[in-house]
Amino acid sequence: MEFNITIWVEDRFFKMHVTRVYASDQVERYEIKAGGRSVILRNDRPLLRISGSKKKPNWKVEQGAVANAGALALTILELEKIIEEFGDVEGKINQVI
Numbered sequence: 701m702e703f704n705i706t707i708w709v710e711d712r713f714f715k716m717h718v719t720r721v722y723a724s725d726q727v728e729r730y731e732i733k734a735g736g737r738s739v740i741l742r743n744d745r746p747l748l749r750i751s752g753s754k755k756k757p758n759w760k761v762e763q764g765a766v767a768n769a770g771a772l773a774l775t776i777l778e779l780e781k782i783i784e785e786f787g788d789v790e791g792k793i794n795q796v797i
Contacts, residue, residue, distance in 0.1 A: 702717070702718065704717055706778075707774040707775055709770065716775065718730055718779065721740065725750060727747070728745055728746060729741070729742050729762060732775065739761060739763065740761070741776070741779070
């Protein structure tokens with residue numbers, strides 16, 4: 701699953717390319733690339749869906765470093781919005797975004 705997101709941070713737009721690099725019954729990993737840098741974020745959304753939990757996924761930076769916590773929070777919000785809107789239908793995400 702690949703798509704682009706754009707966030708507004710400190711009076712600038714940042715466009716990022718997102719790729720789901722791993723998915724299992726317990727975790728998902730997304731690689732986010734922007735400005736020559738790369739970060740891998742992990743969440744537990746599949747496990748929460750299987751267990752029927754209504755909790756929000758727990759996101760963690762698995763690889764790379766994030767200097768701006770606010771930018772990370774906005775990135776995660778945008779990721780969650782797109783994932784919730786389009787789910788796991790990869791073709792639909794690639795067509796729409």
